[in-house]
Amino acid sequence: MRICMIGTGYVGLVTGACLAEMGNDVWCVDVDEAKIEGLRQGRIPIYEPGLETIVTRNAEQGRLRFTTDLAEALAESLFVFIAVGTPPDGAGAADLRFVFDVARQIGSAMESYKIVVAKSTVPVGTTVKIKETIAEALAGRGRSDLEFDVAFCPEFLKEGSAVDDFMKPDRIVIGTENNRTAELLKELFSFFTFREERMFAMSIASAELTKYAANAMLATRISFMNELARFCERVGADVTEVRRGMGSDGRIGSAFLYAGVGYGGSCFPKDVKALVHSGREAATPFSILEAVEAVNDGQRGWFFEKILRHYGGKLGGKDFALWGLSFKPNTDDVREAPALDLICRLLEAGASVRAYDPVAEENARRTLASCPAVEGALAEGRLRFGPDNYEVLQGADALVLLTEWPLFRKPDWERIRSLLAEPVLFDGRNQYDPARMKAAGFVYHAVGRA
Numbered sequence: 001m002r003i004c005m006i007g008t009g010y011v012g013l014v015t016g017a018c019l020a021e022m023g024n025d026v027w028c029v030d031v032d033e034a035k036i037e038g039l040r041q042g043r044i045p046i047y048e049p050g051l052e053t054i055v056t057r058n059a060e061q062g063r064l065r066f067t068t069d070l071a072e073a074l075a076e077s078l079f080v081f082i083a084v085g086t087p088p089d090g091a092g093a094a095d096l097r098f099v100f101d102v103a104r105q106i107g108s109a110m111e112s113y114k115i116v117v118a119k120s121t122v123p124v125g126t127t128v129k130i131k132e133t134i135a136e137a138l139a140g141r142g143r144s145d146l147e148f149d150v151a152f153c154p155e156f157l158k159e160g161s162a163v164d165d166f167m168k169p170d171r172i173v174i175g176t177e178n179n180r181t182a183e184l185l186k187e188l189f190s191f192f193t194f195r196e197e198r199m200f201a202m203s204i205a206s207a208e209l210t211k212y213a214a215n216a217m218l219a220t221r222i223s224f225m226n227e228l229a230r231f232c233e234r235v236g237a238d239v240t241e242v243r244r245g246m247g248s249d250g251r252i253g254s255a256f257l258y259a260g261v262g263y264g265g266s267c268f269p270k271d272v273k274a275l276v277h278s279g280r281e282a283a284t285p286f287s288i289l290e291a292v293e294a295v296n297d298g299q300r301g302w303f304f305e306k307i308l309r310h311y312g313g314k315l316g317g318k319d320f321a322l323w324g325l326s327f328k329p330n331t332d333d334v335r336e337a338p339a340l341d342l343i344c345r346l347l348e349a350g351a352s353v354r355a356y357d358p359v360a361e362e363n364a365r366r367t368l369a370s371c372p373a374v375e376g377a378l379a380e381g382r383l384r385f386g387p388d389n390y391e392v393l394q395g396a397d398a399l400v401l402l403t404e405w406p407l408f409r410k411p412d413w414e415r416i417r418s419l420l421a422e423p424v425l426f427d428g429r430n431q432y433d434p435a436r437m438k439a440a441g442f443v444y445h446a447v448g449r450a
């Protein structure tokens with residue numbers, strides 16, 4: 001089948017490459033000329049396990065092409081996917097500017113029947129507005145005779161395992177206005193699952209809300225565990241033991257029950273915000289989600305306070321080695337990453353930071369530029385990035401773990417002790433065993449483990 005993917009970011013590039021891998025002809029379109037030029041030359045703009053292999057193979061075999069020319073890509077395609085960003089606006093709502101820009105461009109350029117599928121996460125009602133926007137653009141050029149259908153198919157891939165998630169989805173949600181479009185989309189996605197019961201055809205509004213509901217539920221579990229962790233510390237319990245005990249209940253399950261430094265990334269924070277905003281607008285507020293957001297916002301400060309308390313409220317002159325910058329392992333995405341927030345707080349408090357991340361340093365440097373303390377800290381040599389996870393430890397007052405990369409799971413504790421000035425560890429991801437850390441001579445601070 002012939003497909004046009006508009007927006008070649010984390011979702012668009014993975015989706016486009018996976019659809020090409022299944023034998024479809026895919027055009028990936030983006031307004032970012034440097035990104036498209038790089039992709040044409042074989043440079044993959046993001047770190048995602050397994051992505052480079054399938055992009056390279058399909059580009060070489062001519063099934064995956066890259067362009068900034070939407071009209072060129074549109075002309076050949078039946079399915080047109082919209083996978084542009086929907087970041088939060090100032091009020092917390094989803095900013096739909098990019099989505100409607102694309103809808104106008106589709107209406108201005110299409111010359112034959114299309115199925116326009118929104119994949120960007122958008123509030124209920126947006127896909128219908130996409131349809132109206134395309135129809136207006138068609139009318140504006142006197143081509144209201146051209147037919148098209150719209151659909152909403154939310155994307156559930158997870159950064160860090162995006163290719164696998166797309167190739168072997170738990171479920172595929174297809175929101176359409178008519179059966180014909182639903183059947184065509186089922187056929188397209190049948191490449192990825194033979195199991196009919198994993199495909200859920202539903203109304204567009206339900207499909208739009210399903211995506212937000214799923215992310216909001218996962219975020220709720222995380223905030224619940226973080227609040228429970230704070231309580232555990234007060235009453236002498238261990239949140240990891242409580243998690244094992246409660247997660248073994250088949251009705252609860254163990255996923256997303258990990259206390260830590262709060263959720264980050266490009267989806268949970270903005271999607272919870274957007275749903276809270278939509279709830280208020282509809283006069284049916286999501287009081288649970290408002291609390292979820294507040295707990296998450298507070299969690300980073302809570303962890304920072306833990307560090308501050310250890311040093312009697314004074315961090316000036318302290319030197320921290322920090323492991324992990326991305327918002328989670330196996331990705332270079334640092335959007336809303338707790339590590340960057342903590343670096344900013346430490347620098348503002350007068351401390352120094354030497355950070356290491358296997359792949360996210362470049363993105364972190366760029367994003368950290370918006371922290372007011374960074375420019376001065378860089379000039380004073382109070383912020384630097386190391387070439388590996390041991391180099392940054394040399395003479396540091398403590399190690400802070402913020403992203404649970406596999407590389408950090410079983411480090412050489414003797415070597416770490418010999419490199420640090422003081423054997424102090426702040427574990428923001430509850431990666432290590434408190435008893436073992438104590439036996440290894442460390443002062444160990446974790447999350448919710450009294």
Ligand SMILES: NC(=O)c1ccc[n+]([C@@H]2O[C@H](COP(=O)([O-])OP(=O)(O)OC[C@H]3O[C@@H](n4cnc5c(N)ncnc54)[C@H](O)[C@@H]3O)[C@@H](O)[C@H]2O)c1
Pocket residue numbers: 006007008009010011012029030031032035083084085086098101102119120121122155156157158159266267
């Ligand atoms: N990243 C994830 O893990 C994930 C998972 C599920 C759903 N989503 C949703 O998918 C959408 C995209 O997310 P992302 O992380 O891939 O974003 P992204 O920022 O990585 O990529 C968006 C891309 O769209 C391009 N773009 C913007 N305007 C354009 C236009 N007019 N024409 C062509 N390209 C244009 C940008 O240049 C950018 O390359 C969002 O709505 C997000 O909520 C993301």
